[in-house]
Amino acid sequence: MGGFILRRIGQTLVVLLVMSFIIYGLIGLMPGDPIDIMAASMPGVTPEVVAKLKAIYGLDQPLLLRYWRWLMAALQGDLGFSRTHSQPVLEVLTPALWQTCKLMLSSFFLSVAAALALGLLSALRPGGLADSVIGLFAFAGISVPVFWLALVLILTFAVWLHWLPASGMSNVGDGGFVDQLRHLVLPVLTLALANTGQFTRYVRAAMIETLRMDFIRTAWAKGAGAWRVVIVHGLRNALIPVVTIMALSFGTLFSGALVTETMFAQQGMGKMIYDSILSNDFNLALSGLLFATLVTLLSNLAADLAYGWLDPRITLK
């Protein structure tokens, strides 16, 4: 087990390294050039000065060498300077990460809870009325464009009903806990609704599979109550594959967070990456993308480890 964990961590690091190189190369292919952008805002800069600046910052060096320098600096905690925020990248990144965590975790738990209830309900009588209705709902959840779902929720709850604010993270001059919470309701709801459909299908499939097992028949036969059979014997076993798949869906969740944050003007990681790419803030885009990758890779690692931990029949080597 220990060896397995170490190997998986090693693999994760390798993937992260490869991804960092790929992303570094891609960012270099985006339009514009950091020094040219800088020079454009400073009249009177001669081409010689520009060339000199590029030499100073090493932009005339080959890609591999630049990447190596960036990597060495990044490993020492220096992720560079954000052009648009006029702040070190780390100081922009940290609050954004925190904001995204709030959004992603709360909608993740909300959709997991809903999916467990709905999936269980439809697995009890496959083909029944509840199953059909829930199945339709799940299909809708998979098929809805997240940004449009956000639009519809904004229209309904902010524009027509005036119940909740449509965008931003807090009102000017307020910013208390309740105010922040009110601003989080619609984004969380959007993201949760969009994920519940897929999760419900996972739970339903795993539950139907589990309820066919011999040990369930045994449990019924020895006279255990319905609750005990379904929850203790059924759900606990069905959860094993479900937990893994849910943890693996963190990448999708992050993509959803990007859309949701953009729609609701929440200053999280997703919107930050989006804005930084739009405004050619290379350092910020690079670090933001890498952080997003890191978070997803870590959740995948957690999923792998959880699988072995939840199911003792699986030996990891």
Added chain:
Amino acid sequence: MTDISASSAIASDPSRRLDAAQSVWSLRWRRFKRHRGGMASLFVLAMLVLFCLSAYPLERYLGLDSNATDLLSRYDPPSAMHWLGTDEGGRDELVRLMYGGQISLFVGLLATVIGGSLGVTLGLIAGYWGGRVDSLLMRITDCVIALPLLPLLIVFAALDLTKLGFSSEFAHSGAAGFWRIIVIIAVVDWTAIARLVRAATLSVKERDYVLAARASGAGAIYLMAKHILPNIVTPIIVAFTLTVGRVILLESVLSFLGFGIVPPTPSWGNMLNNAQELVTTAPALAIYPGLLIFVTVIAVNFLGDGMQHAFDPRSDRR
């Protein structure tokens, strides 16, 4: 039923082959027809295609130009001339919805075919040869599945094509925007199909008829094309269908974020570019394009579901 006579007919008369081949599909069609969701979605999709294709006739009939802006008639309410009103550029909303649908559906199909073919090829290679090739390909697949796709797609979409050696006029043309989104979606959305094909290939390649063919000297390419692929084609069709839905969603969100189809060419995604403004000024316009995406994708998913049901011989016994 007629199985025995049909198979003896195949043996004796090559021209009857088509009949026998059709009977499998007619059986499947009969089973598909019993799947209400599948049939309904087939009808809805046919209607949608008809809707999108009537863009040009309607444009001519009403005497409009769907790309000409008229700032004096922004957000006009529905009228005899503009059945669903006009958008922020004074352009006819309905005709643009139809043209946008053509783009969205076309991108969905094309990117699926390209990405799907990539997936089928990689899956076949991994499944057939196994060993190191297999583990390398599957590692890559795992990685791509795990990555946060949307941010990466945005980076791909933001790349400066001139830095990749394309001419400046191509890089800024509408065609570049169209092909770019197809290519970048195809580059990331092949994983599900690759996995599926690999698993199916693994189980099929050990069958006796494959062994027999190999023993009589069939090469790898021949085996894959002639014996493996035809036997795993049904799950591939289902997977392709489901991919179309996912691709349409991806295209719409990228176009919505401004990284996909470039205006003035409409797509269901980029018609919502100014959604924040629409919500307060013309809520109906914020609803239409998304509703069409929603209906299309849900119909495509139901179609996939229906096909899965029809292709699975076990699905009749429930």
